[in-house]
Amino acid sequence: MKDVAARAGVGLKTVSRVVNGEPGVTPDTERRVREAITALGFRRNDSARILRKGRTASIGLVLEDLADPFYGPLSRAVEEVARAHGALLINGSSAEDPAREQELVLALCARRVDGLVIIPAGEDHRYLEPELAAGVATVFVDRPAARIEADAVLSDCFGGSRAAVAHLIAHGHRRIGFIGDRPGIHTAAERLRGYRTAMAEAGLPVDPSWISLGPTDPDRVGAAARSMLDGPGPITALFAGNNRVTVTAVRVLAGRTLPVALVGFDDFELADLLSPAVTVVAQDAARLGRTAAEMLFRRLDGAAGEPRRVELPTRLIARGSGEIPPADRG
Amino acid sequence: MKDVAARAGVGLKTVSRVVNGEPGVTPDTERRVREAITALGFRRNDSARILRKGRTASIGLVLEDLADPFYGPLSRAVEEVARAHGALLINGSSAEDPAREQELVLALCARRVDGLVIIPAGEDHRYLEPELAAGVATVFVDRPAARIEADAVLSDCFGGSRAAVAHLIAHGHRRIGFIGDRPGIHTAAERLRGYRTAMAEAGLPVDPSWISLGPTDPDRVGAAARSMLDGPGPITALFAGNNRVTVTAVRVLAGRTLPVALVGFDDFELADLLSPAVTVVAQDAARLGRTAAEMLFRRLDGAAGEPRRVELPTRLIARGSGEIPPADRG
Numbered sequence: 001m002k003d004v005a006a007r008a009g010v011g012l013k014t015v016s017r018v019v020n021g022e023p024g025v026t027p028d029t030e031r032r033v034r035e036a037i038t039a040l041g042f043r044r045n046d047s048a049r050i051l052r053k054g055r056t057a058s059i060g061l062v063l064e065d066l067a068d069p070f071y072g073p074l075s076r077a078v079e080e081v082a083r084a085h086g087a088l089l090i091n092g093s094s095a096e097d098p099a100r101e102q103e104l105v106l107a108l109c110a111r112r113v114d115g116l117v118i119i120p121a122g123e124d125h126r127y128l129e130p131e132l133a134a135g136v137a138t139v140f141v142d143r144p145a146a147r148i149e150a151d152a153v154l155s156d157c158f159g160g161s162r163a164a165v166a167h168l169i170a171h172g173h174r175r176i177g178f179i180g181d182r183p184g185i186h187t188a189a190e191r192l193r194g195y196r197t198a199m200a201e202a203g204l205p206v207d208p209s210w211i212s213l214g215p216t217d218p219d220r221v222g223a224a225a226r227s228m229l230d231g232p233g234p235i236t237a238l239f240a241g242n243n244r245v246t247v248t249a250v251r252v253l254a255g256r257t258l259p260v261a262l263v264g265f266d267d268f269e270l271a272d273l274l275s276p277a278v279t280v281v282a283q284d285a286a287r288l289g290r291t292a293a294e295m296l297f298r299r300l301d302g303a304a305g306e307p308r309r310v311e312l313p314t315r316l317i318a319r320g321s322g323e324i325p326p327a328d329r330g
Numbered sequence: 331m332k333d334v335a336a337r338a339g340v341g342l343k344t345v346s347r348v349v350n351g352e353p354g355v356t357p358d359t360e361r362r363v364r365e366a367i368t369a370l371g372f373r374r375n376d377s378a379r380i381l382r383k384g385r386t387a388s389i390g391l392v393l394e395d396l397a398d399p400f401y402g403p404l405s406r407a408v409e410e411v412a413r414a415h416g417a418l419l420i421n422g423s424s425a426e427d428p429a430r431e432q433e434l435v436l437a438l439c440a441r442r443v444d445g446l447v448i449i450p451a452g453e454d455h456r457y458l459e460p461e462l463a464a465g466v467a468t469v470f471v472d473r474p475a476a477r478i479e480a481d482a483v484l485s486d487c488f489g490g491s492r493a494a495v496a497h498l499i500a501h502g503h504r505r506i507g508f509i510g511d512r513p514g515i516h517t518a519a520e521r522l523r524g525y526r527t528a529m530a531e532a533g534l535p536v537d538p539s540w541i542s543l544g545p546t547d548p549d550r551v552g553a554a555a556r557s558m559l560d561g562p563g564p565i566t567a568l569f570a571g572n573n574r575v576t577v578t579a580v581r582v583l584a585g586r587t588l589p590v591a592l593v594g595f596d597d598f599e600l601a602d603l604l605s606p607a608v609t610v611v612a613q614d615a616a617r618l619g620r621t622a623a624e625m626l627f628r629r630l631d632g633a634a635g636e637p638r639r640v641e642l643p644t645r646l647i648a649r650g651s652g653e654i655p656p657a658d659r660g
Contacts, residue, residue: 037460058441066409067402069599076397079423088437090420093409107418111388130367247599254603269399269577273584275605 007036058082059296060108061091062101063119070243070266070285071119074141077289078117085297087114096182098122109136115296117141117289123184125150137299141292143186149307151299153292155283157187157265160314161194162201164263164281165239167316169202172325173237173261177210177228179221179249180241188213191241191265207233216244218251225252229260236326237261243268250274263322272319279322282315338366388412389626390438391421392431393449400573400596400615401449404471407619408447415627417444426512428452439466445626447471447619453514455480467629471622473516479637481629483622485613487517487595490644491524492531494569494593494611497646499532502655503567503591506540507558509551509579510571513543521571521595537563546574548581555582559590566656567591573598580604593652595644602649609652612645 005015010029017025018033025033059082063071079089090108094101101121105128108116115137125145132138132150144152168176178195181188192213199206209231212224225248228235238253238260240246246264253260264271267282291310335345340359347355348363355363389412393401409419420438424431431451435458438446445467455475462468462480470482498506508525511518522543529536539561542554555578558565568583568590570576576594583590594601597612621640 065406067406069399069402072397072399072402076395076423079396088420088434088441089422090418092419093406104418111418250600250603270580270600270604273580274600274603 004033004036008032057086058088058090058111058113059115059117059293060105060111060113061089061117062094062104062108063091064094064096064121066091066093068244069268073286074119074289077286078293081290081293081297085300094119094121096121096185098124102127105131115139115300117292117296118145119143120145122146137296139292139296139299141288144309151292151295151307151309153288153295153310153312155187155288156311156314157190158194158197160281160283160316161191161239161241161265162198163194163314163316164265164322165195165198166202167279167318167322168237168239168261168263169198169204171237171261171323174204174326175207175210175233175235175237176204177225177235177238178212178241179224179228179238179245180211180213181216181245183213188241195239209233210235213241216242216248218248221245221248222252225249229256235260237263237322237324240264242266246271246278246280250278258327259324260327261322261324263316267317274321276321276324277319279319280317282317284312287312334363334366338362387416388418388420388441388443389445389447389623390435390441390443391419391447392424392434392438393421394424394426394451396421396423398574399598403616404449404619407616408623411620411623411627415630424449424451426451428454432457436461445469445630447622447626448475449473450475452476467626469622469626469629471618474639476516481622481625481637481639483618483625483640483642485517485618486641486644487520488524488527490611490613490646491521491569491571491595492528493524493644493646494595494652495525495528496531497609497648497652498567498569498591498593499528499534501567501591501653504534504656505537505563505565506534506567506569507555507565508541508569508571509554509558509575510543511546511575518543518571525569539563540565543571546572546578548578551575551578552582555579559586565590567593567652567654570594572596576601576608576610580608588657589654590657591652591654593646597647604651606651606654607649609649610647612647614642617642 001012001015005012010033014025014029015033018030061075061078075091082089090113092104094104098121105116109131118138118140119142120140123146125148128138128148138150140150140152144154165176178192180191183189210228214220238249240249243266249262253262262278264278264280267280271278271280331342331345335342340363344355344359345363348360391405391408405421412419420443422434424434428451435446439461448468448470449472450470453476455478458478468480470480474482474484495506508522510521513519540558544550568579570579573596579592583592592608594608594610597610601608601610
């Protein structure tokens with residue numbers, strides 16, 4: 001401020017008036033002060049002020065992959081809630097790597113975020129205990145925390161998956177495949193449990209070759225799908241465990257002569273315009289993000305009590321691919 | 331640290347040794363210190379250290395909409411480059427609102443980011459001049475800065491659009507519509523210029539009713555497309571100005587009896603599996619992000635010189651929808 005005052009040829013009081021928008025400065029003087037500010041690159045040092053106040057008005061979001069379309073509406077919803085509370089969103093991807101998740105979470109804590117929304121990659125969140133004890137509010141979303149108690153907002157993966165597989169069974173299928181994400185991921189495990197439960201409830205045996213869990217890259221998923229379709233007990237229907245799997249499954253099935261039924265977990269853009277249109281179990285990604293962020297700000301506003309777990313419903317949307325009857329293989 | 335020392339019953343020096351991983355501490359003492367740290371929720375105060383060092387090892391990314399699939403790979407690429415340089419990515423959406431862009435950029439500067447990657451919404455970036463003078467490195471991506479000189483990484487929107495429209499003309503079309511984003515957006519203006527140039531180069535007149543610029547929400551785009559298709563001089567082909575427009579155009583065209591040719595700017599997932607598969611002008615969103623972030627870190631490493639503008643090529647991918655001949659309307 002001294003440099004600005006010297007450069008503009010005015011007193012410190014005048015600079016302060018201009019910066020704070022107070023009256024009593026002529027337009028010409030104001031212009032000179034603003035030019036001096038521009039020339040000197042003067043910036044209000046909010047970092048120092050933030051440290052004094054102890055609040056940064058920012059929250060962190062750790063998700064799995066910024067490029068996965070499922071996380072777009074979720075991130076955007078968290079951001080909108082943060083914005084409504086005057087807070088900035090700081091985010092980053094774990095790339096499904098527990099070490100990277102921990103590194104990112106601790107980096108955000110070191111930057112003094114007020115709270116965290118985490119889509120966890122790891123299976124042990126005890127590293128967060130000192131942060132939680134220090135008062136960093138934390139809400140897990142999409143997947144729960146592991147080995148610690150924490151707020152969580154989840155979709156009903158089990159119920160949605162059971163309904164999806166029951167839907168295929170109701171359309172006459174007996175040999176149904178399931179391709180899902182890595183088994184250590186909570187949502188993948190829950191969706192597998194829904195598949196197994198629906199099959200068991202219908203009294204149907206499950207051949208181990210009909211289940212494949214692992215990374216959701218197109219090569220792995222494509223090979224798994226082809227193996228189930230061309231094996232000795234070929235499937236007539238496939239339940240795809242998330243939108244990444246479904247998109248690859250659509251590609252594999254598009255090239256086959258015999259029709260194969262398909263239900264995917266997660267809705268996705270253009271699912272209704274494919275031929276056949278894709279039947280899905282939709283979860284509401286924006287609502288997941290909004291609910292988690294609202295829970296976080298209630299905690300920051302002082303809401304006490306035990307960690308809560310909220311489960312949001314899913315919705316089966318029949319569009320055609322899930323209603324294809326079993327192919328007659330002659 | 332004093333509280334930790336008191337609780338663990340050791341001296342300050344011992345706490346310091348444990349925290350900094352120095353030798354000379356028995357395992358039992360180390361355990362007691364760590365337990366005290368956990369119990370007290372002690373956190374290394376990186377904010378204070380950051381202020382002392384004057385570097386935060388973080389960069390800010392301001393984009394238009396976290397939920398637009400075009401920005402997913404771009405954000406992810408910026409994050410990967412930041413990570414390779416040991417920096418955290420802090421990001422947020424402007425929601426195509428210049429005031430919100432400015433608010434977000436200045437909030438990031440107040441948090442002392444080392445640099446900024448900006449997809450601008452505004453048409454006047456002079457508000458950044460004090461920050462630039464203060465040494466905040468800034469690279470614009472997807473769209474250039476307005477009214478200031480700054481580094482920018484862009485796609486060849488003009489050339490790509492001219493090629494798209496020339497492609498439709500080569501397939502026999504004379505009445506070609508263009509639906510684009512708001513005219514104030516640089517990419518929308520450049521794509522319109524490409525459309526007009528290709529039409530002029532072929533000696534074709536352009537009816538004003540064939541051009542519609544505005545928000546890219548489905549209602550606006552759908553109404554514009556229907557009006558061009560059902561008007562007095564109906565179009566036989568449509569050039570869609572970005573992936574949001576194309577997706578709505580696909581929906582509108584799917585319900586028509588007469589085939590209409592379509593080329594979209596931006597590739598999108600599943601474009602090749604639609605019927606007809608959608609011909610697009612693809613830009614490389616990940617490469618845009620990577621190039622911008624690398625330019626930013628070169629500036630942070632001291633690269634001097636005038637602001638640079640890099641233009642990345644686009645690529646026409648013919649898949650079917652752009653090769654449909656003009657419909658015979660009897």
